[in-house]
Amino acid sequence: MIARALTRKGTALLKMAKCSKDYEPAIETFQKALTEHRNPDTLKKLNDAEKAKKDLEQQEYFDPKIAYEEREKGNECFKQQKYPEAVKHYTESLRRNPKDPKAYSNRAACYTKLGALPEGLKDAEKCIELDPTFSKGYTRKGAVQFFMKEYDKALETYQEGLKHDANNQELLDGVRRCVEQINKANRGDLSPEELKERQAKAMQDPEIQNILSDPVMRQVLVDFQENPKAAQEHMKNPMVMNKIQKLVSAGIVQMR
Structure with missing residues (x-):
């Protein structure tokens, strides 16, 4: 009975939060209800409230101007080979604008320099997802795969990029390097x-x-x-x- 009453109260608070933009009372009430009785419907409402709160925070934090400034700061750090600092600026840029493929591309380059290849691959793939025509996404992804010695996959990535930018020299060089490594294996020339x-x-x-x-x-x-x-x-x-x-x-x- 207590859990049911708390769930009803939480539901009312959740409706009010859409106007007040304060989801914390609803979240706390749903959490109390779950300590009394773990009900799937209450759990779903709690998840909905937490998601709404997170979405609101992202909307309020969204600022393309600051995102651009942070990305530029990251670029300066990258030029100075201060890769950890560059990652921090690119990360803040993405918090301000999560839909910027250039920030993902640049952070992928930093991760690659730092040897954090799985993170670099994830960022490069996100970059391509956001803008499939942006050639840097493919050069970043291909570079990570090449360093991971996944030459077939890197070759496929570079070739996919060339479909969007047929004369891109970085992509063409990537294809050449991959073919060299693949041919080396074909000839049995590996040590x-x-x-x-x-x-x-x-x-x-x-x-x-x-x-x-x-x-x-x-x-x-x-x-x-x-x-x-x-x-x-x-x-x-x-x-x-x-x-x-x-x-x-x-x-x-x-x-x-």
């Missing part, structure tokens, strides 16, 4: 250390794991070793050869 490192990295890749766990591909790999005639037939299948190429680039399969 034992490079091969071991690339194989260990590849075995953590879900895509490589899926290829190796595919019964059809397992048979293909057996045929490449034991049945040259069947292997020749497999090579006529573009889908199979694409997967073989990924395994070669990953150092899992070596073709002499």
Whole structure:
């Protein structure tokens, strides 16, 4: 009974908050109701109230002018190789304007310089999501993937970027570097250390794991070793050869 009464009170306070812009009383009331009885409907209303409060705070904090100023401060820090400080300014810029692809792109570059590759990849992908035509998003993402030695993925990223900016030199250079690394694996020119490192990295890749766990591909790999005639037939299948190429680039399969 107490929980139900508190939920009704919280619901009324939530309606009032839409005018008063003060969601805290409703949130506190729903929390008290949940301590009395954990009801799914009350929990949903609490989540709605907390989301409304967060959205309001973001709206009130939104300021494109300050966002631009913070981004420029970040750019100055980046030029001076003060990457942690640059990250702070870009982060504040994004708090002021979460829809700015340039700030995500610039912070991705900082994270890459700092060796925080997963964070850099996430920012680069967000940059592309916000503006699929912005070439910097693809150069940032491709650079992170290249440093992670995911050359096939980096190549795909650079090629996707070239669809939007066919003459972009950074993208073209990225394609060239990836092709060099992929060809190095194809020729079997990797050192034992490079091969071991690339194989260990590849075995953590879900895509490589899926290829190796595919019964059809397992048979293909057996045929490449034991049945040259069947292997020749497999090579006529573009889908199979694409997967073989990924395994070669990953150092899992070596073709002499």
